Amino acid sequence: MYSFFRTVFKRKQYVEEQDSMKKYLIVGLGNIGEKYANTRHNIGFKILDRFADQEALTFETQKLGDVALYKLKGRTFIFLKPNTFMNLSGKAVLYWLTKEKIPLENLLIITDDLNLSFGTIRLKTKGSDGGHNGLKDIQEKLNTTIYNRFRFGISDAFSKGKQIDYVLSEWTEDEQKNLKERLDKSVELIKSFVLAGVNTTMNTFNGK
Structure with missing residues (x-):
């Protein structure tokens, strides 16, 4: 009987691990409020x-953020x-990675x-965080610099001392x-990251 329950437990654990591998946390960084939109x-x-907008998804306010779910090809x-x-x-x-038991390699941070x-x-x-305060805090909370980040160029067309005003x-x-x-190209990148993997996506989209 003990052996039976141990087998069932291991099977359940295996299924949970497989389900976790199929989940991806896609985080867009920003500030809340209309003035920052x-x-x-x-x-x-x-x-x-x-x-x-493209997939008719709705964000709902939950703990520590607004969250939306989307399923595609399992x-x-x-x-x-x-x-x-x-x-x-x-x-x-950190909260949502832990809550959803998502492996670090399935995290994608989107930033300017x-x-x-x-x-x-x-x-x-x-x-590195490159001087970006959002990335700096993520790095500190996760205690690692090894996580996927999607950088979107905003250029550096500002005069000395005007960086904060510019961003x-x-x-x-x-x-x-x-x-x-x-933005449409960015949506394609996110789908590719989840479905095709990070290496293929880097080769396909970087610099494009």
């Missing part, structure tokens, strides 16, 4: 909103927009990047014209 720093939120996408403000993003990321020209997209599996300002008229195509 169209700022460069909120590109993470904007990309997730674009995905939600995979579950858990989209998270932290409501902790940018500098405390790690708290929400001053070191890339406008609209350039780049997927990396590790790296918290809205897109220019020219940028707005090109943003839709860049």
Whole structure:
């Protein structure tokens, strides 16, 4: 009898592990509030909103953020927009990774990047925070620099001492014209990350 229950337990454990491997936490970084909605720093939120618009998804406010679920080809996408403000993003990321028992390799953080020209997209599996406070907090909470991050270029077209004003300002008229195509490409990248894997996705999308 003991052997039977041990077999059942192991089977249940195996199924749970397999289910966890099919879950992905996709986190868009940004600041909550209408005044931040169209700022460069909120590109993470904007990309997730674009995905939600395309697939008719609805975000619901839950613990530490707004969450939406999407299923495709046996995979579950858990989209998270932290409501902790940018500098405390790690708290929400760690909570949802733990709650959903999602392996670290199935985490994707979407963030703005001053070191890339406008609209350039780049997927990396590790790296420094690059002075980005949201990434810095995530790195501290996860205690590692090895996690997938999707960087969206916002360029560095600001004068000395104006970085904060720049990232918290809205897109220019020219940028707005090109943003839709860049958002659609970003949605494609997210789907590829989940379905095709990080290496294939890097080869396909980086610099495009």
